[in-house]
Amino acid sequence: ALSYDQQLVFKTNKVKGHLERIGGFTDIPMEPIIGMDELFHYRNKAQFPVGRDRDGNIASGFYAGRTHSIIKVEKCLLGMEPDGLDINASVMHIVKTFMKIEGIKPYDENKHSGIVRHVLIRIGAKTKQVMVSIVINADKLPNSQILVEKLMEIPGMTDISININKEKSNVILGNKIVTLQGPGYIEDYIGDVKFRISPLSFFQVNPTQTEKLRSE
DSSP states (O other), X not given: OOXXXXXHHHHHHHHHHHHHHTTXXXXXXXXXXXXXXXXXXXXXXXXXXXXXXXTSXXXXXXXXXXXXXXXXXXXXXXXXXXXXXXXXXXHHHHHHHHHHHHTOOBOBTTTTBOSEEEEEEEEOTTTOOEEEEEEESSSSOTTHHHHHHXXXXXXXXXXXXXXXXXXXXXXOOOSEEEEEESSSOEEEEETTEEEEEOTTOOOOXXXXXXXHHXXX
């Protein structure tokens, strides 16, 4: 494993190499890379696939490299933790408990059956507002109000929705959003500029470095 300083050198050389090899540039003046002051808990967005483990239990986490096999992850060290609260873990615990109690099946991409495909979570770095969107292979999520009531107990919970994706595709999000609770977006700041962020919005996942980039 590379130290963080070595990672920065690797990334600098990677960019320089691409500019030379692909762009055809030579003698490129490059400013020193601006690294992170805090290496963990900076990421404002998470997308967790939902499926089953080998024992048939509902599982969530991340895909193993170049596969769609889910590696169970209970805690992600990159996810934001406003006021020390692990929002991602809290949301996923509530969602999986709800699915188990209500008998809601996770998506099986081989059979194109089941309901819950992914869970999208966004957190406002400055506002601490939280968004959850449940990606489903259906037109509606059964007993969704029970899930909404549980998720609303999480501090900062602002917007809850379902995202409908019934396609046989590796694309995570569908185009249709149904808001269950909230205004349909959360808000956050980069510097003094306020943004409204919906489930389908693009927004930089590392707001700390985005603010540094903007100020340079």
